[in-house]
Amino acid sequence: MIKKIITAAMIFIMMTCLQLTAQDFKEKYRPQFHFSPKAHWMNDPNGMVYHNGIYHLFYQYYPDAKVWGPMHWGHATSKDLFTWKEQPIALFPDSLGYIFSGSAVVDAKNTSGFGKDGKVPLVAIFTLHDPVQEKQKTGKHETQGIAYSLDDGKTWTKYKANPVLQNPGISDFRDPKVMWFEPQKKWIMTLATKDRITFYSSPDLKSWTSESNFGADAGAHGGVWECPDLFPIMHNGKKVWVLIVNINPGGPNKGSAGQYFLGDFDGKTFTAYSKETKWLDFGTDNYAAVTFSNTGNRNILLGWMSNWQYANQVPTDPWRSANTIARELGLKTVNKVIYLTSVPVKELDLLKVTSFDLKNVKVKDQLNLTEKANNKTGLFRLDFDLKNAGDFSIVLANKEGNELIVGYDKKANQYYIDRTKSGKSDFEKGFAEKHIAPRISVDANMTISLVADVASVELFADNGLTVMTDIFFPESVMTEFYIKSASGITIDKLKYTVLKASTK
Template sequence: MKKIISTFIIAASFYNGLHAQSAPKVSEEQLYRPNFHFSPKKGWMNDPNGLYYKDGVYHLFFQYYPDGNKWGPMHWGHATSKDLVKWEEQKIALAPDALGYIFSGSAVVDKNNTSGFGDAKNMPVVAIYTYHNPNREKDGKIDVESQGIAYTLDNSKSWTKFSNNPVLKNPGIKDFRDPKVTWDSKRQQWIMALAAQDRAHFYASKNLKDWTFQSEFGKDLGAHGGVWECPDLFPIKVEGTKEEKWVLIVNINPGGPNKGSAGQYFVGDFDGKTFTVDALFTKQLQKDKAAWLDWGKDNYASVSFDNIPDGKRVIIGWMSNWEYAQEVPTEAWRSSMTVAREVSLKRTKEAYILKNVPVKQLQTYEGKAIQKKINLKAENKVLGSSEIDLSKAILDLDLKKLTAGTYTFSLKNSLGEEVLFGIDNNSKELFVDRSKSGKINFGNHYATPVTKAPLDQSLSNAKMKVVLDKTSIEIFFNDGEKVLTEIFFPNEKFSELNLSTDSKGASVSVIAHQLNIK
């Protein structure tokens, strides 16, 4: 008997050895490189910078360290797209110099050549960025950051730094960075929103070279769990009206609603010098303390593009979190960007809501629709691997006749790994749980606690648009009124979607599209 068992064990070991040898090794590239979210070919990436549109091309610059997979001496990397979906990486645009590293900033199309950098044939694009001087930092100085500019006359193929940089010197503030510049058409001036430690500063200029301080905002408003970074100030029409408001996006690290870094926003008015929060929005802040652009862990430094056609406002963010970004389980490169999102402003009796949804251009890559309606039982199979590749897909989920209870979608693979998301109609929350999603033992607070976004009331109906890539989920709830963005690192791609509930009588309608992006 022992001999038979031994023979069986030897045979099994031999078979397993052969099987292991013959099983194809899945590379980091195959497993974790996003299918359509932008990621650099190599090196470290964080904040998006210098976003603009010109001559049929969208330009995305980004904080970049090409010589390592963790944060280092910052450059501006560069990528371009004709549709905000497929991105092509270009050569480095701006590199450190004697004044310091090239930190975050923005770029504007100077249509009237206010800067004087252009000529009769060439309209300049001007980049405005932060210089971070590591030598002064080592010496314990406070004023390590100042603002510089550079310009291009050939659609960002080459850049020239201004000879009289910096154009805005540090007034004695430790964190003094991330200039976001916009054209104020009513006052015919450039306005710079700048992060100044725990508040925003506003400056004005007629020529992008000479800047005058106007005002500050935010010392006692909004979330203050960390330093303020990457502000963005812009006008926007309220949906369905002619009313124009100004929105100020301010990113914060740490201090987000689910730990770590995140983006908040304010709604108000701007008179060319001062930003004032709207009275209705003030009531929101008294109730909620802060309004969040995205409740997920992985959307930081969202800023908008300059010069987008048809007056649209489009943003893109860094899809990671400073709590663990430098330890995620990729080695050749680190980080990706969110999908580009169009923002709109909705007003209700109780609140202003800055909505964001995927840009319409993503729809051009949608394949044939899979449509289903499922009357819910305790356990429900929604989509299987034979129907759709869930590593690049868009799902529209429409839930009806919800009652008290929990509705949990599970994105699974054959290894038993899963990402859970859904609605807890008892506690009135949206949630994402990636505690069993694969590789989770890195950084701080990656897998815990469960990410949550509050709902104003229990729901009878709910809609979710879900954008899936290999290593990310972006959930746009009720047309982008609440958004949750999360990254994950399974050991095998997710291949099926199920739904479980402890309630009865509800249904879900599913429209799923394969994304045909190479």
């Protein structure tokens, strides 16, 4: 009898432990359809490449703590941009330094000579950051190295003659984004060099020649330039070159952010249409955003969903940081000025659980959609159209009284995200603020898409002309949902979609 009692108790304890383990795997604030590492620190996405039906995401990773440390390249793979599988670490620090940000390409022509037995090499190009030289203040502590893979990114071999690009004496000399320039049959490296971008070219990814630089007198310069990207998009029958430059600090709502320039590129020089600052995302939590390579006519962008103002302090455990959802880029002309647009990739539809559609919805004061949404997880996508834009706010709330507010101020002609009462914010004095963004569109009609996860919102207004990304940390899941308008609005079409988790 005693043995039976002991056995029953042991089974109960074991079952309880199993239940706790399953519950603990869904930690507080854990994103459910944004990639985040199972544990430890992550920042910039890098080396993103599509190859043989698989999206490869590499990222800055420190496997020994959940704060920034000696950088490695973490690795995750996906077939749909949402269901990510974490892979073994791809690149480790070595005698030449930490492995900072960079890119990866499919060397289809085997220009590098790394391919063997018909196997096409993937080649990673990255910054080697030497902490010893950094302490010595030589100004040459960052160089560029390469590595290659012949097994679809599973394992990597560093080039024995690294570094392939020495530092001419620029303290911030990093984040190489490499692309193939077909007209001249050469590789182009877009490199962040302190307060400007320097372009290099190479026939084989091993030997590099400086071509030109851009940006000393253009764009925002509130902080160091980092994580650039260069690629073309067709617009009205013309090839327009997009140059993305991330900056820290100096963003439109403080801290880290991404800016972009549009112009022409001839294989040597980038000539911008304008030197004015255009922002990729007006929120505070989309940094180091760059595109996947080898995706054909699709330009797919992914960013680090955090900000250097508080990235090391956010209250998540046992990991820190996530990425934005993948976004499809395009171009749109407004008043004869071309702007970059970004909207959620079509693969987001794969996460649909249920949805409802409403037409001619009149909102005066408050419309409570909590019961109709019946959303226990807080994961959703909201799309609606207005013919005559007026003041409104979309409120996400919970039983503790936390509120995350996304809205539009007609008088100021600004969108905003207000996280002043959104939950935990005492980890950084500037976190609990209201962020604003201009409405770029001049159309009376307005389109809104809002994507919400457990601890983030991403706003895509006017078909992606104005974008905002913000993270937040509510005390419990935001299951309450309201639309408010003091002046009154009529929503022509509204679609609310409950989304499912894609992470384990």
